Amino acid sequence: MKKINFSSKFTKFNDRWSPKVIAEMNDYQFKLVKIKDDFIWHKHDDTDEVFIVLDGTIFIEFEDETIQINEGEMIVVPKGIKHKPYANKEAKIMLVEPSGVVNTGDKEDKLTAPNDEWV
């Protein structure tokens, strides 16, 4: 059993929009991601998805509003809801979602990241 230090894990990668698994709880994974600029519109039909902002500020565009999420804040994106995350400056976030979730959801894109990459 080992504790996990977020800052230390973030020093181990620099690619953006490519979630790195840091922990598994039952069949769920905790993933760290560095993000900047625009992601793509997508949805996850089978699961909710949690975004926790650890450093910086992110925005998530939904069809009828855009929500700003700062360090020390989180949001649950319900399954089936189209969303497009973006950040004006690089931000560091943690995702919580079932193992096997693909970052671009229902879309295949150049931003589609490999799954189950641990750091």
Add this chain to the structure above:
Amino acid sequence: MKKINFSSKFTKFNDRWSPKVIAEMNDYQFKLVKIKDDFIWHKHDDTDEVFIVLDGTIFIEFEDETIQINEGEMIVVPKGIKHKPYANKEAKIMLVEPSGVVNTGDKEDKLTAPNDEWV
């Protein structure tokens, strides 16, 4: 859809060792807890449990070691593993676990908290 601010949620309660639900993702819950002094030895036979330290420092005693977890760190306590959390000064943490998990696990105690209390 609403973002959740941890600091703001923590101003809404002062009781210790009594997890307050702030979000639900699928059948999992995110709970904030203020802790100080000793909890009791217990285990959760059916689920892993995640502790994320948001403020301060906590310790989790296991049968063969004690792990110190600071702000910006997390740990997964595997199911079935006996543990006893404690904090020397009040610390603020977030738990992630399936809905319905009782804080004292297999033990009934004066520290057993009501379930599904939202804040």
